[in-house]
Amino acid sequence: MVTKAEVSKHSSKTNCWVIIKGVVYDLTSFLDAHPGGSGIILKYAGRDATAVFESLHSNDTIEKHLPPKFNLGPVTVSNESQAEEKETNGSAAATTTSIPKTKRVSIKSIINIRDFELAASQILPAKSFAFFKAGADDELSAQWNRTSWQAVRFRPRVLAPIRQVSLKTTILGTEFSCPFFICPAGGAKLAHPTGELSLTRAAAKHDILHWVCNMAGYTQSEISDARNAEAKEQKLFWQIYALSDLAVTEKEIRNAIKLGYKGLALTADAIRAGKRERDVRTSLPDEVDDGHDDDEDDDDGFANNPTVSRSNVWTDFDWVSAIRWLRGITDLPIAIKGIQTWEDAALCMHYGVHPWLSNHAGRQLDGAPSSVETLIAIRKNCPLVFEKCEVIVDGGITRGTDIVKALALGAKGVGLGRGFLYSLVFGEKGVSKAIRILKHEVETAMALLGVTSIDQLSPPHICFSGTPSAPLSHRCNFAFPTYDSLL
Numbered sequence: 349m350v351t352k353a354e355v356s357k358h359s360s361k362t363n364c365w366v367i368i369k370g371v372v373y374d375l376t377s378f379l380d381a382h383p384g385g386s387g388i389i390l391k392y393a394g395r396d397a398t399a400v401f402e403s404l405h406s407n408d409t410i411e412k413h414l415p416p417k418f419n420l421g422p423v424t425v426s427n428e429s430q431a432e433e434k435e436t437n438g439s440a441a442a443t444t445t446s447i448p449k450t451k452r453v454s455i456k457s458i459i460n461i462r463d464f465e466l467a468a469s470q471i472l473p474a475k476s477f478a479f480f481k482a483g484a485d486d487e488l489s490a491q492w493n494r495t496s497w498q499a500v501r502f503r504p505r506v507l508a509p510i511r512q513v514s515l516k517t518t519i520l521g522t523e524f525s526c527p528f529f530i531c532p533a534g535g536a537k538l539a540h541p542t543g544e545l546s547l548t549r550a551a552a553k554h555d556i557l558h559w560v561c562n563m564a565g566y567t568q569s570e571i572s573d574a575r576n577a578e579a580k581e582q583k584l585f586w587q588i589y590a591l592s593d594l595a596v597t598e599k600e601i602r603n604a605i606k607l608g609y610k611g612l613a614l615t616a617d618a619i620r621a622g623k624r625e626r627d628v629r630t631s632l633p634d635e636v637d638d639g640h641d642d643d644e645d646d647d648d649g650f651a652n653n654p655t656v657s658r659s660n661v662w663t664d665f666d667w668v669s670a671i672r673w674l675r676g677i678t679d680l681p682i683a684i685k686g687i688q689t690w691e692d693a694a695l696c697m698h699y700g701v702h703p704w705l706s707n708h709a710g711r712q713l714d715g716a717p718s719s720v721e722t723l724i725a726i727r728k729n730c731p732l733v734f735e736k737c738e739v740i741v742d743g744g745i746t747r748g749t750d751i752v753k754a755l756a757l758g759a760k761g762v763g764l765g766r767g768f769l770y771s772l773v774f775g776e777k778g779v780s781k782a783i784r785i786l787k788h789e790v791e792t793a794m795a796l797l798g799v800t801s802i803d804q805l806s807p808p809h810i811c812f813s814g815t816p817s818a819p820l821s822h823r824c825n826f827a828f829p830t831y832d833s834l835l
């Protein structure tokens with residue numbers, strides 16, 4: 349048994365204890381190996397980190413990733429610290445998912461995906477909202493992701509007879525009711541305590557794909573069970589980071605296969621985390637003055653070492669070894685997530701995997717291209733990719749029209765990350781409403797464009813002349829090629 353007072357004495361980089369779910373852990377020698385970086389743990393050194401830990405990790409994270417020797421046993425709660433305990437629990441709840449009554453926004457007022465973002469900004473604690481919204485550095489790529497869809501215009505063929513429009517399609521060989529899906533994204537429990545379970549249930553209800561994240565707040569089996577309660581046949585896909593201990597990741601993949609996950613994505617764009625300043629600002633210590641404000645050691649997540657290290661993630665992969673390793677484990681379709689150039693998309697094609705065009709919501713390399721640019725670059729330089737592979741796309745999608753534009757440019761599946769996270773502040777019914785909104789918008793856009801099925805969408809439905817409000821060059825130095833030069 350260790351007292352809370354004792355724990356509070358271990359609050360530095362060279363001596364770091366935390367309390368998680370009533371148990372004390374000595375994380376000193378785990379700090380540099382922690383995939384989320386040492387900085388975040390150090391902010392909670394000597395304190396109870398349960399709330400923030402639970403919102404970002406699944407129940408089996410400690411068992412899977414932390415050697416038992418770091419477990420120092422349960423914390424004792426002495427009488428004198430019970431008052432303090434109450435206070436801590438109060439603030440812990442406030443950092444996660446409690447919604448102050450005064451800030452309730454009615455789901456009825458939501459009519460589009462952007463409304464969910466506004467609602468989330470009003471409902472969620474600042475730290476949680478910042479975690480979702482954050483992009484790297486100046487957030488140029490995060491903003492550009494969204495703006496770049498606006499620079500693409502349609503060429504509607506209005507004289508086509510339109511009675512019924514079907515959104516049905518397949519993604520990596522599996523049938524779904526529509527071409528958009530829920531992206532893998534950590535931290536869903538920050539939006540709502542039911543996290544991924546609600547995402548999975550809503551996806552099941554509407555027969556859309558939930559591409560589950562390996563940083564989910566629930567275990568693979570818990571998510572799988574949520575699926576089974578709704579629809580036994582619902583197909584889930586699984587996203588992985590290859591951890592430096594590949595055996596751990598391999599076990600996870602095999603378990604996903606056993607549980608019936610039907611597709612895999614290996615995220616390749618996050619060997620380190622980008623510098624997300626919104627996160628840093630909202631996490632700067634304000635509640636507890638521990639007297640270490642000027643201690644450079646405690647500050648290494650920010651000033652001394654502004655990138656969050658992800659030392660636990662495998663960084664030695666080349667194409668051949670990565671694909672050989674994955675293929676040695678499974679025959680399931682594989683997407684490589686985070687492709688940002690036509691050359692890497694062509695390499696995916698060469699090695700028999702599918703390119704997932706993404707810049708990780710602009711959270712990694714600021715200045716990275718948007719998926720629109722990469723789609724266009726592939727079409728221009730190596731259009732064979734669209735024939736040989738299924739190109740998956742995400743980043744900045746907020747409208748049904750964005751989805752239709754991506755499909756017309758050659759995407760097979762189109763993902764939303766933040767849009768669904770924001771809708772999750774209303775639990776399963778929020779996610780369900782987001783899906784209904786998007787289905788309606790996609791269907792309307794297709795009808796007005798003159799197509800009745802997804803496979804009819806093609807590059808001639810798109811043009812790039814002009815932008816909605818200002819010349820593109822006013823926003824950035826990128827000039828889209830003209831429609832003619834694409835064909």
Ligand code: HEM
Pocket residue numbers: 366368373375382383384385388389392397400401404405406409410413414534562563564621
């Ligand atoms: C108790 C020991 C801990 C273990 C074994 C652990 C393990 C992990 C692992 C394996 C990941 C990668 C994703 C995943 O597979 O879940 C991760 C990510 C992360 N962890 Fe921890 N963690 C621990 C403690 C903490 C604590 C105390 C905090 C916060 C105070 C924290 C914050 C984070 C963050 C912010 C990420 C990255 C999220 C992202 O990149 O989006 N972890 N952790």
Ligand SMILES: Cc1cc2nc3c(=O)[nH]c(=O)nc-3n(C[C@H](O)[C@H](O)[C@H](O)COP(=O)(O)O)c2cc1C
Pocket residue numbers: 479480481493531532533534535561562563587615685706707708709710742743744745763764765766767769
């Ligand atoms: C809060 C948050 C957490 C994310 N976590 C992951 C992750 O763990 N693994 C991953 O491959 N992508 C992750 N992503 C990226 C998404 O899968 C997706 O690429 C991106 O969110 C799409 O952009 P959008 O948010 O503009 O729709 C995350 C994105 C956000 C916003």
